[in-house]
Amino acid sequence: MESLQVTKKDKVIFCTKANHEVPSKYELPAPLASEEKRGVLLPNGELNWTCPCLGGLPYGPCGFEFREFFGCIHKAQESEDPDKSRTQECFPKFAAMKECFSHFPKLYPPDEDGPETDLGDQFPKPSGDQTATDGKAE
Template sequence: MSLCKSFGKDKVIFATKEDHSTPSTVELPPPQPQPGLISEAGEINWGCPCLGGMATGPCGVEFRDAFSCFHYSEADPKGSDCYDAFKTMQDCFTKYPAVYNKSGGADDPDDNDMDLPDIEGMGETPENSTPSNEVEKKEN
């Protein structure tokens, strides 16, 4: 037999061994599907953990601009009209190598090749994705 006492907003329940001897009759609701990168309405979910903080980091604005441009692009090939947005994003990434360089550091100070996040095809079907060589890195 359980004993229950209320203390303001809290409730303390004392359970006996007999209370735990029978299976619970509590029914949990079915799990709700977790939202992905692209909502059913086609909107970008900036809070998706799959972005790894890219949307909120020091170059979050630049990342959101470039990714939005690509996602909503109607150009052929898709995203070909987003070069300037991706260039701006990459320029920002070079200002924060400790955050955006996946290799962990640059041994060669002349090496400006940043490891960009792999956003190719995020939320896109393979038939609609843009090849990664559409936006080329500027060579020095």
């Protein structure tokens, strides 16, 4: 048998094992019309930070870093000229986000694929002659 405690602010219901053995008789309310077709982008084109598809990343301990990186990628993808992709500008923000993740391994476990890999090949190479050298003269 369940017991009920009501305070000024909360309604607390204590359930027994028997309460959990029967199917719930409660139904969730239907979504509001304004919430039905929301995804990562709102109708006005802004990012929807409350989208369930993002999980808790925008509001976790590394939420600021995640929002900075994700917003940067979104802006880069909006670029009208595909030859002027700005994703390279997002790499420092990605690195800051991964650095923050490393401080919270229980919340953000490392990739299961193995040790960290060089992610430089996932971003387009900068234009111009900016090749890296190891400091040795040829």
